[in-house]
Amino acid sequence: MQSQSVIDTLNSRLSIRNYIDRKIEDEMLDTILNSARRSPTSSNMQSYSFIVVRDQKKKRELAKLAGNQKHIETCDTFVAICADTSRLENACNMHGKSLGKGLETTLVATVDASLAGMSLSLAAESYGLGTVMIGGMRNHPDKVAELLCFPKGVYVVFGMCIGWPDNDKKGNKKPRMDETAIIHREQYDTSDMEKKLNEYDNELAEHYRGEGRETPDAAYTAVIANKFNQPRRTHLKGTLEELGFKLD
Ligand SMILES: Cc1cc2nc3c(=O)[nH]c(=O)nc-3n(C[C@H](O)[C@H](O)[C@H](O)COP(=O)(O)O)c2cc1C
Known part of the structure; x- marks a missing residue:
């Protein structure tokens, strides 16, 4: 299947929350996932992971954790986009050292994950697939970590629903500010x-x-x-620290 140009894809994109009942071919999904892995990554650390969820029961659980967002259940594929310092720890341990964690490591992994996540979305959209990112994953990052068996040093930055769009319910592009x-x-x-x-x-x-x-x-x-007149998700500092991240 031919993919669209990057400029056309970006200029026509909008978040898609309604999907038709059509499977994404495994080969297409693999192409999208692996293209996103070509994203730039700080110091080549590759400090992120994608957890690809196609199992209906797991998607239902994730939908509940994100505040009953039905599109997580109805999309073909859900991807948890994670900041991941666990492999950095492995690498350090292989040389008798441990990872010097601090806010910078957390930011680097979060930025890496975000960049790869955007590439994933763009790659999917270039094939005509619809995506929506799910910050609601940060409602309960500890429960997401448990459900998807994360090792220490991994947290979900956001999720992404991917599926074939229901064009009748697509709506119009949301305008941006000047x-x-x-x-x-x-x-x-x-x-x-x-x-x-x-x-x-x-x-x-x-x-x-x-x-x-x-x-x-x-x-x-x-x-x-x-x-936004009050800080939101105030549990995050504690939860991220429990999951193995430092925020200072
Ligand atoms: C990091 C991030 C988290 C988001 N979280 C959610 C979410 O939990 N649920 C949802 O329906 N949309 C979510 N969105 C989609 C935004 O609401 C959407 O991108 C924004 O309103 C602009 O609309 P557009 O993407 O259609 O142009 C998220 C977007 C981003 C970038």
Whole structure:
């Protein structure tokens, strides 16, 4: 099957949460997974792992852990994208040493996992598959680790549902804020930021209404202000430390 160009794939992508009942061929899945492994990785550490889940019972468990996100159950393939320092520990032990863990190691593994995860999504989308990333995996990273038998030094950064999209339920691309709010040339430009955010509020509200979704008028800023005015998933520091990561 022919894949789309990267630019076309990026410009047409949107998160897909509804899938048809069609299997992803094993060969295609292997191509996608292995292409993502070509992602850049800090100091060639390759400090991430993909746990590929196609078993329906396991997907159901993962869906529950992510707050009953049904797309985890209905997608063909779910991938847990994990930061993984366990092999680094193996490598150190093979030379009579142990891994010097700190915040940097945790960040490096998390960045490696994120980059590989994005490549995985892009590779899948280039074949016309639909994906959605699942931060809900961080609701209970300890239980995900137990369910998927992680060794010490592995945590799930996010998950990814992959499947053939149900085009009737695809919806429209979610608009992004004005490029000048995101892309700064030569130096950071904070000018007119509130104006840009106001404009985006309106554009996003219009998009949601077009999708038949309820929305406040300030579709971006009010949601951010109401949802993120307190720290979230405050269990994460403790859980990640239990899973073998250092955050200082
Ligand atoms: C790290 C990450 C975690 C996400 N977690 C979830 C999730 O748990 N559930 C979900 O339905 N969408 C999730 N999303 C998808 C975002 O909601 C989506 O990318 C965003 O609203 C922009 O929409 P678009 O991808 O359709 O353009 C996540 C996206 C990212 C990058």
